Amino acid sequence: MPKYVMVIDVEKCIGCMACVIACKKENNVPEEHFRTRVVEEVRGEFPNLRMELRSELCNHCENAPCIDACPTRASHRAKDGTVQIDSVKCIGCKACILACPYDARYSHPKGFADKCTFCDHRLKEGKKPACVETCLGKSRIFGDLEEANSEVAELLRKHDSSVRLEFAGTRPRVFYIKKKFAGGL
Amino acid sequence: MSITRRDFLKIAAVTGGAVAASTPVVKSVLALGKKPVSLPQYVPTTCEMCFWRCGAIAKVLDGKVVKLDGNPIHPNSRGKLCARGHGGIGLLYDPDRLKTPLINTGARGEAKFKKASWDEALGFVADKMQKIKEKYGPESVALLTHGTISAYFLHLLQAYGSPNFAMPSFALCRGARGVAFEVTFGEDVGNPERLDLQNSKVIVLIGSHLGENAHNSQCQEFAEAVGKGATVIVLDPRFSTAAGKAQYWLPIKPATDLALLLAWINVIINEGLYDKEYVAKYTTGFNEVAKAVKEYTPEWAEKETDIPASLIVETARVMGKNKPSVLIHPGRHTAWYSDNVQRQRAVAILTAILGAYGRPGGVYLNPKKKLEPVFLSEKDYPDHKQELNKGKYPFAGEEGITHEIVRATLTDEPYPIKAWFTTGTNIMKAMPNQRATLNAVQKLDLLVAVDMMPYDGVMLADVVLPECTYLERHDDFFTVKERSFGISIRQPVVQPMYDTKPGWWIAKELGKRLGLEEYFPWNTFEDFLKAKAQIWGIDYAELAKNGYIDFPESAKPYISSGEDFKFKTPSGKIELYSKELKEHGFDAVPKYTKHAQPSEGWFRLIYGRAPVHTFSRTTNNPSLWELMEENVAWINSKIAKRMGLKNNEYIVLVNQDGVKSNKVRAKVTERIRPDCIYIVHGFGSTSKLLKKAYLRGADDQQLITRYVIDPIGGTVGMRVNFVKIAKEV
Numbered sequence: 082m083p084k085y086v087m088v089i090d091v092e093k094c095i096g097c098m099a100c101v102i103a104c105k106k107e108n109n110v111p112e113e114h115f116r117t118r119v120v121e122e123v124r125g126e127f128p129n130l131r132m133e134l135r136s137e138l139c140n141h142c143e144n145a146p147c148i149d150a151c152p153t154r155a156s157h158r159a160k161d162g163t164v165q166i167d168s169v170k171c172i173g174c175k176a177c178i179l180a181c182p183y184d185a186r187y188s189h190p191k192g193f194a195d196k197c198t199f200c201d202h203r204l205k206e207g208k209k210p211a212c213v214e215t216c217l218g219k220s221r222i223f224g225d226l227e228e229a230n231s232e233v234a235e236l237l238r239k240h241d242s243s244v245r246l247e248f249a250g251t252r253p254r255v256f257y258i259k260k261k262f263a264g265g266l
Numbered sequence: 267m268s269i270t271r272r273d274f275l276k277i278a279a280v281t282g283g284a285v286a287a288s289t290p291v292v293k294s295v296l297a298l299g300k301k302p303v304s305l306p307q308y309v310p311t312t313c314e315m316c317f318w319r320c321g322a323i324a325k326v327l328d329g330k331v332v333k334l335d336g337n338p339i340h341p342n343s344r345g346k347l348c349a350r351g352h353g354g355i356g357l358l359y360d361p362d363r364l365k366t367p368l369i370n371t372g373a374r375g376e377a378k379f380k381k382a383s384w385d386e387a388l389g390f391v392a393d394k395m396q397k398i399k400e401k402y403g404p405e406s407v408a409l410l411t412h413g414t415i416s417a418y419f420l421h422l423l424q425a426y427g428s429p430n431f432a433m434p435s436f437a438l439c440r441g442a443r444g445v446a447f448e449v450t451f452g453e454d455v456g457n458p459e460r461l462d463l464q465n466s467k468v469i470v471l472i473g474s475h476l477g478e479n480a481h482n483s484q485c486q487e488f489a490e491a492v493g494k495g496a497t498v499i500v501l502d503p504r505f506s507t508a509a510g511k512a513q514y515w516l517p518i519k520p521a522t523d524l525a526l527l528l529a530w531i532n533v534i535i536n537e538g539l540y541d542k543e544y545v546a547k548y549t550t551g552f553n554e555v556a557k558a559v560k561e562y563t564p565e566w567a568e569k570e571t572d573i574p575a576s577l578i579v580e581t582a583r584v585m586g587k588n589k590p591s592v593l594i595h596p597g598r599h600t601a602w603y604s605d606n607v608q609r610q611r612a613v614a615i616l617t618a619i620l621g622a623y624g625r626p627g628g629v630y631l632n633p634k635k636k637l638e639p640v641f642l643s644e645k646d647y648p649d650h651k652q653e654l655n656k657g658k659y660p661f662a663g664e665e666g667i668t669h670e671i672v673r674a675t676l677t678d679e680p681y682p683i684k685a686w687f688t689t690g691t692n693i694m695k696a697m698p699n700q701r702a703t704l705n706a707v708q709k710l711d712l713l714v715a716v717d718m719m720p721y722d723g724v725m726l727a728d729v730v731l732p733e734c735t736y737l738e739r740h741d742d743f744f745t746v747k748e749r750s751f752g753i754s755i756r757q758p759v760v761q762p763m764y765d766t767k768p769g770w771w772i773a774k775e776l777g778k779r780l781g782l783e784e785y786f787p788w789n790t791f792e793d794f795l796k797a798k799a800q801i802w803g804i805d806y807a808e809l810a811k812n813g814y815i816d817f818p819e820s821a822k823p824y825i826s827s828g829e830d831f832k833f834k835t836p837s838g839k840i841e842l843y844s845k846e847l848k849e850h851g852f853d854a855v856p857k858y859t860k861h862a863q864p865s866e867g868w869f870r871l872i873y874g875r876a877p878v879h880t881f882s883r884t885t886n887n888p889s890l891w892e893l894m895e896e897n898v899a900w901i902n903s904k905i906a907k908r909m910g911l912k913n914n915e916y917i918v919l920v921n922q923d924g925v926k927s928n929k930v931r932a933k934v935t936e937r938i939r940p941d942c943i944y945i946v947h948g949f950g951s952t953s954k955l956l957k958k959a960y961l962r963g964a965d966d967q968q969l970i971t972r973y974v975i976d977p978i979g980g981t982v983g984m985r986v987n988f989v990k991i992a993k994e995v
Contacts (some may be wrong), residue, residue: 082575092494095477095489097349097477097877098877099346099480101346101893102352102893103352106332106334106889107333109332112888123936126900127505127903127936127937127939128517130510132509132517132937134510214346215352217348217485217486218485218486218489233699
């Protein structure tokens, strides 16, 4: 089974928001909802400031609380290892939305839970997720960690990385690498 | 059944390069009895969500554009699009688009529009134009224009007999840096700028907020350089996104940038950090510069700029140490103060003494490729009166100066201007002093607007002619001067919606009604493009299929070591000391000018860009509006505390002339100096037909009632307005 991961090189995010809208268009995400976002965090006082721009999305956790919380198995681990939602099986109970510690899911107006799929439909065509494809800063890097020569594997070998809310024990597959910013996520 | 990309390619090859055609469907034996599967078509074109002109590929399904992506072979996009590029779909399907020609039945500017047919609207305009020509002469029709549509209307107006036009892109935007670079290096720095960011070791940004200003390939290279560990030095009163990537953020006192630039030149010369060989071989006037900057010490500059002398010295040394791979970003919107050209001259001089022009990591050279100009028609234009476009400014650019058109309209000097065409520009949001614009508009006999959306400026028009969007039309080829030369095509990816027409069609049809059909000898614009491609010796079919043709052999980015390189200046060298400027009575080496600072309780109004919007053009775009519905006023948190302002609370800005802004939310932040307020440009639309953008946020241009003019090139300084904060009532 592949181990798809996204590595986010925080330093290279220039906050252009191309990922946010590319994702929306690619996945026909309804108005007022998003599957990914860019978070801005500022520390310090004028003029001694630091800022981090950070893309956030579904972490496709290895230990996914959303799967555990789902009463109908609509939220499930797909054959490719990613966390997916079967909208037909979903009864719209929103338990998964509450269970996700990352605020990565929303309730689709058509009555089911929805979130980032890692663009699994594109992966099947050998393409990268839409957000990665369009990322101006090449801050989002995607690949299979099982492939030793993949860019993601190399990046995670070379850099210290962190995940969001590590203490939650969810074992996310979205990793953040950064050089300057020392704050926690 | 699933259709793979590979299958699609095979099928597409059979259906051929049909552009904007109906979507083919697959009815295979296996699929019999099932609903046929629609196949997407992929059509390349050139984006117009901003003016970087990226190559885009539209994914069209069942006649609808469902996705836009960057064209991988286009150097301006490199397979990626910015947020606005993706948001092109929002423009195409914006329910508020102009859908038919409109004629105002009320008083000037009342926008009491009645729908009209093209024949009626164009007939109305042609009739008025004939009357104006008889009474005042053809030169009394002027054109304010921006973007690709300019080509057709410049042609039409010149054929009609008027030489008068102006583009806001000069005096209100890039003009100053163009003049400064032409005077110094003999050529402008290009658009897109020829910046070798991906190889820069040091990047100096003077108010340029890359990232927030999301020019595609430039942002890509900036992020790459940051990733490779380039030292970024940002001069900005605001802690911009780029400042967040910087090793040195110098929160400079606004209006003092030239002081810092001169002090940097001072240190680099004093400490012998300049590129001596390069300066000796390629420049002239070094000694004069060295002498002139003696007085501009770091200690002096500290008092002007609020930047400690030690930091000025340290950053100058970083530049000197890393020469020539130092990129002093020349900026883009450089219409700041009365000395724009001199400030940009200092940028050019600093670039030159670091040996960074024509060197890796600095400014790369123009590609070597010459194509003969192909005109819309071979017929000569009639003789005309002296044009107004350049005013009295000896270094004004060919694009013309908007405030000269406004001035002549208001004063009838040297002759009356009685009609305006505004094509692709929102005159209320692009030009300062809205009162003057409105007064001038009231003096006209005819105001025609050609645009895609009912922008504020369009609402003033007597006749509105709806242009279709860039996704629905052909336009002239774009010549791209990246590291190598290339040609980019814009072609319709879907048919025009509603009763909208391409700009070229509107100009041609109006020409017909003015008896100027000989100036439009082609039937469709594609006919013209095909003929042009033939003259240029390029394969039109290939261009239409791929969207871009590259000429790799044209690349010559750097001056080779020891090369006897001739610059296009009178001396053939980089003119650090400018004889040309001197001859016209200006300073040959920049001298510092002190500009007024706000008094207690007042703030300088500064403005800039957001990555998800292009001026006022996109504020109503549903796809982009969702990402940023209105602008916010950045206010330093200490000031906010003192005034009892809460974050996100609505306030009103009032300028020195008592002009009140629309309500705008306060962004209380550490990210700005206490003496200025920043808003993103383009918001606060007053057009009720823009249902999403109407009265959302504050309009910077409304508050820019005052402006100053740089006597060298006529460029405008718009950062000279002060505002105070009032609570919203």
